[in-house]
Amino acid sequence: MSTSNELTAAQRSDLRTIAAMIVPASDEYKVPGADDPAIQADMLATLGRDTLLVRAALDRLARLAGKSLAELDAARRDEVAKEFRATGGAAAATLVRVVLQCYYRDDRVLRSLGIELRAPFPKGHVLPEGDWSLLDPVKERGGKLRRLP
Template sequence: MSEQLTLTPRQRDDLRTIAAMIIPASEEYNVPGADDEIIQADILATLGRDTRPVAAALDHLARLAGMPLADLEPAARAGVAQQLRKAGGVPAATLVRVVLQCYYRDDRVLRSLGLELRAPFPRGHVLPDGDWTLLDPVKARGGSLRRAT
């Protein structure tokens, strides 16, 4: 069985449509939607091993819609997306994860969140100290975990 390496034009149109539904543009925050050309290009360029499950989710969407999702009336799309959310399984979760990861690494989105445009390493991001007592129940279980050597 050969691995699907790219999305078909129909799948790319449906990806753009569902991505806009997952994260619409916001004028209030001056950020694009996930259907933005740059974000879509990033998704397509980095799909890699996720191509098959994403294609499966997009094909499932088209089957639920009875046509390409992009061709469906906008008012009917939400119902189809809801059906995918309920019955799409791992492929649907993969589709959403891919859209989110590419969206939240876009420079415009990072700027709108007040984040510095840099890789998280080697400097890292400082996290505030949390409530370490939340781990007490885990520690109280004793040696149920394998000790590091």
């Protein structure tokens, strides 16, 4: 039995499987897939508040598959994933976000993107100048929040 912060062995196996489907390894760019052991360890170590939704997503995948997603052949896995994307809701979105955030903070992935391996602060990262007029509708709404006394 798992605690609220742990995934079962079947859920971990399905997490590896769906992560590899979301971000497969690339020989061309010399980067691992999201099923890489180091990336998976990061996911499991940092699930935190997302644990319940990730578990719900993995349970939904297993229900759609009729068994562990990892046990299916590639064609059936793709069918299940397609249905999951269409019906997974917030749990599916959370699962994808967790996979992507852990993948894109891996040093190997950052190096392949030409991003300096360092904390974003105190140096920060320069962003291109954007179109500030996009905020005009928000400014026009005025203060709708309750002010503190």
